Each structure stands twice: as structure tokens, then as C-alpha cells.
Amino acid sequence: MLLKHLPCIVSSATHQIQVGPNGQLIFEPSTIDIIVDDSIQFIFTGTHTATQASSSDPCKRASPPAFDFNSNGQHTFNTSGVFNLFCDVGDHCQRGMKGVITVSSANSTSTSNPTSTSTSNPTPTSSKSSAFTKYNCDILLTVIIIMVVTCFT
Ligand SMILES: [Cu+2]
Incomplete structure (x- = not known):
């Protein structure tokens, strides 16, 4: 059946990186894996x-x-690749304020779980919307099926 091959609308995700949380010279998380067209939202604390x-x-x-x-700001990554991230204030980077953002192409099926090396309280820093996306796709396909059936009856 043709409908099986209709592409679903895949919405991109927004991930958060804390910049200098709790007065620490860190990015949290310091490494993150995202896919093309995902966004990173930088949440600043301090200079x-x-x-x-x-x-x-x-x-x-x-x-x-x-x-x-x-x-505070947000950047959308439109190309795959490895992006080094650092703080350009004083010697913050030399003192460890750096990170890596890895952007994979959208057809990758892996959903990597960021491994937490943090010693502080784990707080969810990324909002996954895969369940929501799946839900949207189901609704979209259902509507299309209804329309097609209506047209041919
Ligand atoms: Cu800094």
C-alpha cells in the first residue's frame, strides 16, 4: 500500500547546555551527541x-x-561534524571550560544516551520529543488515510 511509504514529518530536538552552572568553569553536559537540524540552547550563569x-x-x-x-542563546546545527566548544573568557578554557558537540546526519538511527560523569545532582538537560513525533506521524497518516478513503468512496 502506497501510504506506508509516505514520509513522516520529523521534528528536530532542542538540547540544553548549561554554561558555568553553580559558578563552576564547566559546560554541562560537556559532551553531547545530536543530529542535524537539532538545536543547542545555551543557558548562562555568570560571565x-x-x-x-x-x-x-x-x-x-x-x-x-x-x-x-x-x-543565553540558541544555535541550530545544519551540518554534521564535530564542533569543539569553549569559553573565551580569561583562562576558563585552560581550566577545563570546554566541550564537544557531535552532530550526526539525520538518517542515523542511533539515539545515544549521554553518559553522565557529573558529580552534581543529575538534572534532565535535554528534552526528547521522539514520542511526540511518533504521535504526530500517526495522526498525520490517519488523516491522510481518511482523506484518501473519502475521495474514493
Ligand atoms: Cu568561562
Whole structure:
């Protein structure tokens, strides 16, 4: 049946990275795996930046950086790849304020669970919407089926 092959609308996800939570010189999480068209929302506490670093030097600015925030903001990753992330304030990066954002292509089926190495209270930092997306797809397909059936009867 043709309907089986209709593409579903896949909505992208937004993930959060805390920038300097609790006065610490860290990104939390410091590593994150997302897929193309997902967004990262940077939530700032204190004076920091969330800047793309050079691929060769994790404490040096990329030229030009694809993202460079000094307050709350959101960036959508439209291409796959590995993006180094660092804070360009003082010696924060040298003191460990850096991270890695890995963007996989959308046809990858893996949904990686970020392994938590945090010592603080685990707080959910990403909102997954896969269940919601599936629900939307089911509704969409149902509506299409009803329309088709209506047309041919
Ligand atoms: Cu900083």
C-alpha cells in the first residue's frame, strides 16, 4: 500500500547546555551527541562565552566561529561534524571550560544516551520529543488515510 511509504514529518530536538552552572568553569553536559537540524540552547550563569573552538586547538576560536554566545542563546546545527566548544573568557578554557558537540546526519538511527560523569545532582538537560513525533506521524497518516478513503468512496 502506497501510504506506508509516505514520509513522516520529523521534528528536530532542542538540547540544553548549561554554561558555568553553580559558578563552576564547566559546560554541562560537556559532551553531547545530536543530529542535524537539532538545536543547542545555551543557558548562562555568570560571565562566560559559548564559542566554537578551532578543530586543532580546543582553546582557540574557530575562524570564524559558527556560534559565539555571551548570554543565553540558541544555535541550530545544519551540518554534521564535530564542533569543539569553549569559553573565551580569561583562562576558563585552560581550566577545563570546554566541550564537544557531535552532530550526526539525520538518517542515523542511533539515539545515544549521554553518559553522565557529573558529580552534581543529575538534572534532565535535554528534552526528547521522539514520542511526540511518533504521535504526530500517526495522526498525520490517519488523516491522510481518511482523506484518501473519502475521495474514493
Ligand atoms: Cu568561562
